[in-house]
Amino acid sequence: MNNVIETMLNHRSVRKFKDEALTHEQIKTIVEAAQSASTSSFIQAYSIIGITDKEKKKKLAELAGNQSYVAENGHVFVFCADLHRHDVAAAMEGKDVSTSLESTEKFMVSLIDAALAAQNAALAAESMGLGICYIGGIRNQLPEVVELLKTPDRVLPLFAIVAGYPDQHTDIKPRVPFHHVYHENEYEQDLETYKQELEEYNNIISAYYQERTNNERSDTWTAQMIGMLDKKARLYMKEFVEGKKFDLK
Amino acid sequence: MNNVIETMLNHRSVRKFKDEALTHEQIKTIVEAAQSASTSSFIQAYSIIGITDKEKKKKLAELAGNQSYVAENGHVFVFCADLHRHDVAAAMEGKDVSTSLESTEKFMVSLIDAALAAQNAALAAESMGLGICYIGGIRNQLPEVVELLKTPDRVLPLFAIVAGYPDQHTDIKPRVPFHHVYHENEYEQDLETYKQELEEYNNIISAYYQERTNNERSDTWTAQMIGMLDKKARLYMKEFVEGKKFDLK
Numbered sequence: 318m319n320n321v322i323e324t325m326l327n328h329r330s331v332r333k334f335k336d337e338a339l340t341h342e343q344i345k346t347i348v349e350a351a352q353s354a355s356t357s358s359f360i361q362a363y364s365i366i367g368i369t370d371k372e373k374k375k376k377l378a379e380l381a382g383n384q385s386y387v388a389e390n391g392h393v394f395v396f397c398a399d400l401h402r403h404d405v406a407a408a409m410e411g412k413d414v415s416t417s418l419e420s421t422e423k424f425m426v427s428l429i430d431a432a433l434a435a436q437n438a439a440l441a442a443e444s445m446g447l448g449i450c451y452i453g454g455i456r457n458q459l460p461e462v463v464e465l466l467k468t469p470d471r472v473l474p475l476f477a478i479v480a481g482y483p484d485q486h487t488d489i490k491p492r493v494p495f496h497h498v499y500h501e502n503e504y505e506q507d508l509e510t511y512k513q514e515l516e517e518y519n520n521i522i523s524a525y526y527q528e529r530t531n532n533e534r535s536d537t538w539t540a541q542m543i544g545m546l547d548k549k550a551r552l553y554m555k556e557f558v559e560g561k562k563f564d565l566k
Numbered sequence: 567m568n569n570v571i572e573t574m575l576n577h578r579s580v581r582k583f584k585d586e587a588l589t590h591e592q593i594k595t596i597v598e599a600a601q602s603a604s605t606s607s608f609i610q611a612y613s614i615i616g617i618t619d620k621e622k623k624k625k626l627a628e629l630a631g632n633q634s635y636v637a638e639n640g641h642v643f644v645f646c647a648d649l650h651r652h653d654v655a656a657a658m659e660g661k662d663v664s665t666s667l668e669s670t671e672k673f674m675v676s677l678i679d680a681a682l683a684a685q686n687a688a689l690a691a692e693s694m695g696l697g698i699c700y701i702g703g704i705r706n707q708l709p710e711v712v713e714l715l716k717t718p719d720r721v722l723p724l725f726a727i728v729a730g731y732p733d734q735h736t737d738i739k740p741r742v743p744f745h746h747v748y749h750e751n752e753y754e755q756d757l758e759t760y761k762q763e764l765e766e767y768n769n770i771i772s773a774y775y776q777e778r779t780n781n782e783r784s785d786t787w788t789a790q791m792i793g794m795l796d797k798k799a800r801l802y803m804k805e806f807v808e809g810k811k812f813d814l815k
Binding site: 318319321326346349357364366403414416418421422425431436443472498500504506541549551552554565 | 579617666684690739789797815
């Protein structure tokens with residue numbers, strides 16, 4: 318196994334960082350690594366906003382659900398889907414391409430583009446000995462996040478990555494079994510097999526929690542997921558996304 | 567610079583592969599690397615379908631716009647947004663969570679999750695000396711792709727990665743300048759600065775093509791983008807996505 322793959326397999330989320338800031342050089346390397354990811358038809362439909370202002374970090378931490386480690390040390394990179402760049406390009410070329418820019422297809426492209434870049438950024442940071450955590454919580458209150466970061470129409474903050482020197486040890490969580498996530502030639506057609514695989518995974522996750530909590534916690538993956546999905550989070554998203562001119566047409 | 571970042575910066579798309587198949591071990595490592603990526607609230611909302619059947623590969627290559635290198639050697643990994651897993655989990659837990667599963671928010675989560683995993687897969691393959699190319703072309707004719715791969719409702723094929731031993735040398739394409747993609751504390755508010763940065767980038771891209779084509783090609787990035795966006799590709803997407811029960815509510 319080479320050390321690129323080793324770095325990946327060694328990933329765990331880190332939510333507590335030492336009081337040591339990233340250098341400008343490190344930030345630049347992380348962003349350039351992000352940009353090296355593939356991009357659909359060279360569209361580069363994302364932007365990254367780094368937060369260094371302490372007041373702004375504090376406010377963002379509050380908006381993301383009072384996640385104090387976002388406010389404290391660690392550098393915050395906010396990843397945004399960005400088709401504003403292409404709107405400006407269209408003005409420069411004297412064309413109107415709003416039909417494309419407001420299509421569900423291009424919404425998908427910009428999300429995928431941003432996520433490919435983000436994963437390179439996350440891994441680049443980890444390869445430097447930093448710990449990282451993705452913060453989807455910024456989607457709790459996007460109108461306020463957009464106001465804070467002054468993003469124009471056609472720019473949509475998606476999530477943040479916080480990166481810093483780890484000040485905690487966390488464990489690697491086991492993923493769904495290989496044969497459940499990877500299908501050959503066609504998707505698994507047998508629902509009973511599919512359910513058995515999830516039961517198998519439930520046992521793995523349940524054992525994982527038991528071992529780490531002296532048997533106090535033993536929830537399964539399916540129970541955890543359905544508990545989370547039952548909460549119906551962020552149902553304002555469609556209206557908000559369309560309001561930012563990602564029109565889902 | 568460490569060799570994780572070196573592998574990233576060395577990325578270029580490869581579209582011609584030697585006639586040497588990936589081993590099962592390589593495929594398993596690539597998938598496990600993919601699974602190590604972060605996942606929103608542990609949701610793991612994606613699946614990967616590997617295509618080994620020669621007829622199926624040929625058909626997929628046709629559907630992706632007659633990209634013959636997809637049909638030939640190189641392993642095809644199709645990445646799918648997947649909330650079917652959570653639908654089955656809901657049945658196992660005796661709950662109805664369709665409001666969540668049909669929300670724009672969870673559509674976004676599943677796309678981001680799939681893309682984070684894919685970028686790990688791509689980089690893992692490259693770290694093994696393989697070349698890769700993302701194939702967004704499978705979105706040209708998704709109804710046929712879904713039929714070919716027999717994906718159920720709430721599973722949406724997004725793109726493929728083809729990976730194999732490189733049989734061509736390709737160049738690294740320069741990305742938009744650092745100060746254009748990376749903002750500090752707030753998005754660039756000055757439209758003139760923003761346009762100047764794009765002009766600057768246009769010059770870089772134009773020189774890049776001129777150098778490689780003996781001055782025959784000299785298009786700028788903005789011209790290339792607006793040419794592409796003017797084509798209004800895949801406008802069927804909204805209806806199709808909703809038909810697959812990603813309801814964008």
